[in-house]
Amino acid sequence: MPVTIKDVAALAGVSPSTVSRTCKNNPSISKETKEKVRRAMTELGYEPNFQASNLANNNSRTIGIILPVSAKEAYENSFYLEVIRGISQFCNQRQYANTIITGQDENEILQVIRTMTRSGQVDGFIVLYSRHQDPIIDYLDEEGLLYVLIGKAYQLANQTIYIDNDNILAGQAATEYLYRLGHRKIAYLGCGDDLIFSSDRKAGYQLAASRLRLDAPVEYNVNMPSVFGDDYSSVRELLTSENRPSAMVVCDDILAVALERICNEIGLSIPDDLSIISFNNSLFAKLTSPQLTTIDINTAQLGIEAASQIINHIENPNLLATKIIVPHFIVERNSCRQI
Amino acid sequence: MPVTIKDVAALAGVSPSTVSRTCKNNPSISKETKEKVRRAMTELGYEPNFQASNLANNNSRTIGIILPVSAKEAYENSFYLEVIRGISQFCNQRQYANTIITGQDENEILQVIRTMTRSGQVDGFIVLYSRHQDPIIDYLDEEGLLYVLIGKAYQLANQTIYIDNDNILAGQAATEYLYRLGHRKIAYLGCGDDLIFSSDRKAGYQLAASRLRLDAPVEYNVNMPSVFGDDYSSVRELLTSENRPSAMVVCDDILAVALERICNEIGLSIPDDLSIISFNNSLFAKLTSPQLTTIDINTAQLGIEAASQIINHIENPNLLATKIIVPHFIVERNSCRQI
């Protein structure tokens, strides 16, 4: 039923091999026959069979997109959706397929990765998260599989391709922004040091704090690993202490919303009693009241660059493992005030 | 490098055809040789080549996931991420691949769909949204392509497979819930009638309103098609009018958050001045303060069922176009009060 290379060849009065060669613009085919063949192709609406060409070329033209295990927090973060959109857009343009990989736990994901690679189903992977210790990355490294990381690489940083923002710089920028508004007591709220973006933004915060000679005692470094579970105690303590900060750098919009809730509960108003700057510029930042001042990290661009890199490496096997840094920018809204 | 069917055959001392047949448990192979072959397969870690088997079987074992055009609102709704997770999970289990399809506008998406089907890249599609008029659906229908819809089918409802909640019932349930709390002035906030889930939930609301003999004037039906653009006027008017409602049914958590903002701005407090019940039970519902009472629609299950249906129809070509209704349930939180 579908039109094959033979149909085109027959209509153009040439052999299938000639059709194949004109498809890849092989110079050993004359201009005139190429034209003939191209006319036949468009007339029939020919599109080369994906499976067949992959089989012959020994590739799959598909990249696997690895999501964090669904049990983990932060899963429902539309950050991932945005990145996927970027990846997908680029893949669609370049005639690549992509396939989402998820699982309840690491073993499920590993299992899927294993059978996919053994069956030649994917040419490479994009890993949508990066943490300090991760069995998935370990496996990919061991097996010598091609992958790019969204977020900074931790181990083997020099041999792995990754796409990231300069989160340290962004953390600094956020802190300096608050400083310029007059804040001197600035705290950092992260979501646990396991996730690299959080620890990087914290590092940036600390760097800026020491440069600006801010007083940043250890209590000013708080974590809220779970957005749900009611373990807000450390944050609560900080916000009700004598020495409470006048502003906070928060590693994610979602966390900032959670922080707003706590403030609400203990009667602090934003930005009057506490200024907040966060990261990602997600819908959350636009919808809460007050709207959040946040650092936009060009999420979709992360996906586009990741796809571009992996495809580039698939098609040119021994490129070097470059790193791509996507810029960020501040979006000023109403959650920070001058003091 | 990768292990092929010939390697297994050689190790087991049989022919490739025998290996292929034991893979699909063909009864004409004796128990003993099957055992022999299976041992060889596990010893070598054999996994049949995806492309080759697809070529021979004339299928692709991959399903396309069609996202709404990215320009449209509501895009950044983690609803889609959850559904994708469900789809992906099911696909991974059944050894199917999936591929995300996006685009800036409908033509881009159509283009991708066209080349994908012509090149035999996908066996079917899952469409993640449903609206009253959609060129994508038109195209799929015209070409006789296999697809399932997440959300209710509008045209050709009896010939299309769709997975949905009973949004009319859910709309009723939400309204009745408020009624039981003592509310009599209940309004509905939707995001435009083009999206079917919104118009269905409204229909449910109206049904309940008339059954319960509520006074629901036309002004009680308001829409907020854009969450951003500051076109909040109709909502504002409603909330500041003489006859303002004491409770609202809101078609989506995100919209509910936007509503909370407006209330904040005009000095209405929730739930004291206005009770809110919304839909989806997304992160938004859990993070705002007060937390939203919301109707959970089992989002991930929608994805799982969609994947199950499409695969079922791919493997059994002339099944009937069944509909699947996924149940919902109320999650009570703090955004509604008894009056």
Place this chain on the structure above:
DNA sequence: GCTGTTATCGCAACCGTTTGCACTAAATTT
């Protein structure tokens, strides 16, 4: 006019699986 190039294209093998059919040996029937 003969040989050596060069440009252009087709033949046929191959990628790894699947499957109709033929074939062998054992089991059953006459």
Place this chain on the structure above:
DNA sequence: AAATTTAGTGCAAACGGTTGCGATAACAGC
């Protein structure tokens, strides 16, 4: 014991493209 069935397995063609190599023709150089 010969004939027929049956169970179990292998051969080879096919799926739709790709590509090394050889074939042909045109053309240049001597």
